[in-house]
Amino acid sequence: MTDLDRVIHEPARLLIVALLAGVKEADFLWVQRESALTKGNLSSHLAKLEETGYVEVEKTYRGRIPLTLLRLTRQGRAAFEAYKRNMNGLLRKAAAR
Amino acid sequence: MDNLDLTDIARRPQRYWNVDGLPELMMGLLWIVWGGAWLLGERIPRGGVYNAFWMFVPALLALSGFAVAWATRALKARITFPRAGYVAWQPPTRSARVGAAAVSLVTAMILAATVIKTRNHAPTSDLAAPILGVILSLAFLIAAVSQHAPHYLALAGVAVALGIALGARGGGWESANWLFVLIGAASAAVGAARLALFLRSHPRPVESA
DSSP, rough: OOOSOEEEEHHHHHHHHHHHEEEEEEEEHHHHHHTOOOOOHHHHHHHHHHTTTTTEEEEEEEEEEEEEEEEOHHHHHHHHHHHHHHHHHHHHHHHHH | SSOOHHHHHHHHHHHTTTTTTTTHHHHHHHHHHHHHHHHHHHHHHHHHHHHHHHHHHHHHHHHHHHHHHHHHHHHHHIIHHHHHHHEOOOOOOHHHHHHHHHHHHHHHHHHHHHHHHHHHHHHHHHHHHHHHHHHHHHHHHHHHHHHHOOOHHHHHHHHHHHHHHHHHHHHHHHHHHHHHHHHOOOOOOOOHHHHHHHHHHSOOOSSSO
């Protein structure tokens, strides 16, 4: 369990990272709809992921409508891949017992 | 949220591509134009108009694929993204690009062989519609599996059924053109119905973030 990245291991943050891993970038609205998190909850998890350097948040405008773009950083992608490897390793070990 | 299926989550962006019915609608319209243009060209009396038609229209039809891809993205930016969120898809990997090119090449070779084999040969040209029906059906089948979109299975069934029915009716290459028009109409109808459902279930929010 000690190998697992605690930032990503939290279910809501794992969902956010997994969603962003499948795209080049996405906006706040899409991630909120797909994760079914509240605005406040998603914002706080994004702040944590941004602080760790896993997610990049870009606030911009499309016309006059504010647009919050989210993308995984290189570090975030590497951390997600490492998390999946470690998790699969743990599951294999548990199955072998 | 306790049991996250990471494989399912990874497929969600792909599924999001056809959440609004726009790809089916635009592709259907494109096929109607393709089949319709060929049917129209065959009915023009030989002469200047006929020559001009066959000089320019096939090139325009070839370019229309790019135009439809651009129009689909533009419509998504206007209709889908403000309602359900914006997504920029990952560019395809090198192996995916090579795979798509290989499939396109094999399909083009099958089509070319069919054209050469059946040209000016009435009994075998009736095979064109069933062969095209099978090729289109396989394309829908691949889309159904890769995009987790069961409605493409229905379109795959329609493509095979129409191909067989039009082949049995005879008519050579004209049947193949009708196949494009009819499968295009089916695809556009499915797309329009899905777009109507999407618009009903996703009202435009006041602000996106």
